[in-house]
Amino acid sequence: MNFPSWYPEIKQMHIALVAASGLLFAVRGAAVLTGKRWAMRSPWRWLSYGIDTLLLSAGVALWSILSLNPVQSPWLGTKLLLLVLYVVLGSLALKRAPTPATRRLSFAAALCVYLFMASVAVAHHPMSVLQNLLGVYV
Numbered sequence: 001m002n003f004p005s006w007y008p009e010i011k012q013m014h015i016a017l018v019a020a021s022g023l024l025f026a027v028r029g030a031a032v033l034t035g036k037r038w039a040m041r042s043p044w045r046w047l048s049y050g051i052d053t054l055l056l057s058a059g060v061a062l063w064s065i066l067s068l069n070p071v072q073s074p075w076l077g078t079k080l081l082l083l084v085l086y087v088v089l090g091s092l093a094l095k096r097a098p099t100p101a102t103r104r105l106s107f108a109a110a111l112c113v114y115l116f117m118a119s120v121a122v123a124h125h126p127m128s129v130l131q132n133l134l135g136v137y138v
């Protein structure tokens, strides 16, 4: 398959934005949990929207260049499903969870899902690193 010459740059950008987005979420989430108000102020919220929009756009660009089908490439399908879960958990952690305890739990779960998504992408396997631990070969 012939990739455009700028494919590696888009992939590098996607990976850099994955790191930036995860780091920003981790810092804002920790700040919200410790009662810091700056974390929900508009410059940080807009920075987060901007990074996430670029991250997802680069992901969709890679997806379309590779002409992947999420059903035939289960690692991609898994990543997209986990993305929905991450968005829900992230929103609970930063805003919508009714109690501090559920906020903390949602924050920890969102970080775990994010790291798992990254490892699914690197392993190109829906079970990611767990495939070896669990002895599962799909």
Ligand code: HEM
Pocket: 011, 014, 015, 018, 055, 056, 058, 059, 060, 062, 063, 064, 066, 068, 079, 083, 114, 115, 117, 118, 121, 122
């Ligand atoms: C709309 C959302 C997304 C789509 C459609 C998408 C799609 C893709 C595609 C097609 C690749 C290229 C894989 C290759 O070159 O073989 C890729 C790479 C990657 N993605 Fe995403 N992605 C999305 C979101 C995310 C998120 C949220 C994360 C992290 C939590 C992530 C982490 C990665 C990583 C780490 C790689 C590099 C994998 C490698 O080293 O080969 N992606 N993504």
